[in-house]
Amino acid sequence: MSVSIALAGKPNCGKSTFFKAATLANVEIANYPFTTIDANHGVAYVRTTCPCRELKLNCGNCRDGVRFVPIGMIDVAGLVPDAHKGRGLGNAFLDNLRQAKAIIHVIDASGGTDIEGAPVPVGSHNPLEDIKFLEHEITMWLSGILKRNWERLSRKVQAEGLKLEETIAGQLEGAGITEAHVKTALTRLKLPRDKPHMWTDEQIIELSDMLRAESKPLIFAANKIDVASQENIERLSKVGAIPISAAAEVALRLADKTGAIKYIPGDADFVESPNLSGVQKEALAKMRTLMKKYGGTGIQKCINETVFKLLDLIVVYPVEDENRFTDKKGNMLPDAFLLKRGSTPKDLAFMIHTDIGKGFLYAVDARTKMRLGEKHELKNGDIVKIVAVK
Ligand SMILES: Nc1nc2c(ncn2[C@@H]2O[C@H](COP(=O)(O)OP(=O)(O)OP(=O)(O)O)[C@@H](O)[C@H]2O)c(=O)[nH]1
Ligand SMILES: [Mg+2]
Known part of the structure; x- marks a missing residue:
């Protein structure tokens, strides 16, 4: 996996729920601190527009023109203040942040967990107190x-x-x-x-x-907005946090999987199937209200902001046939690579394979059929054929 991002924060703030929403992996989730001890590793996706629609094609690798590009996601154990001195689970698990290129700091906006993650009545803990300690640790x-x-x-x-x-x-x-x-x-x-x-x-x-x-930039995700007070959500938004409901996203993705609704992660709405029960409809109506207010559940927004804004990456599609936009086997736009903005076709060649990088001759922009030299700067959404000596 080219890029990995980590979910971190105090215990019980909803990291594993976020992880489940993003990866659909079955992980332990519970309302007490230190449910997760060993980090969970999975594959999440960043959302982008697939080039196939603009080319009037149907690549078969996207969902209605929405392309999901894989990234690594790490869900680590909860971190309490002074973990570096051995408090809580200590700092051994900080090692799980090693591979992370960026961090999503999940914060319990509901104020229903104290600084150590123990459940307390909703609204009794000030979530602004949770903002600073993670960076310090x-x-x-x-x-x-x-x-x-x-x-x-x-x-x-x-x-x-x-x-x-x-x-x-x-x-x-x-x-x-x-x-x-x-x-x-x-x-x-x-x-x-x-x-x-x-x-x-x-x-x-x-x-x-x-x-x-420098090495682990971080964004804040204000979780549990379905139960948080408006005041808390606003306080956290003021410091740049993205309001999210990980629980709502899990419910939506599972409902999509069973066919109860059609929901494309990151959308601000979903389509209900006929024949839903009254209970289902009621639960969905609540989620719809929340999504209308915030433009979605916020999960995809967090992932996208981390990848595109914080890390400043672009998506590039390598192909072998620049006329059909396919690989050798005829798969259209089979791969999407995440590269640092400013990368060149030669950087892409090295990412595909060291040998291709070493033998790089030139590249072709599949849209314009123009030759691109090794110093050319790639743009987001480029479709590129690499020509290398064998
Ligand atoms: N209302 C609400 N509850 C949530 C949301 N996300 C998570 N929770 C609940 O918060 C509790 C903790 O969730 P986890 O995902 O296990 O939290 P964690 O941060 O992984 O916890 P540790 O592994 O113990 O550090 C569980 O009871 C979840 O159901 C949300 O968006 N809304
Ligand atoms: Mg957990």
């Missing part, structure tokens, strides 16, 4: 890793002239931090580069915080 986790061998490493940098960026990135490699991340952070922070062994704890934490923000 991740920062402290990173600074913990960095500090582990800091004395020795920083002296080595000085004595042996090792590259500072490389040394720090090496130490944090497991957390998905690259030399480029370190370089950006060091430049911004203006830390005294020649004397790393003199850095204070605060400076190491400052660096860790910047590295976290």
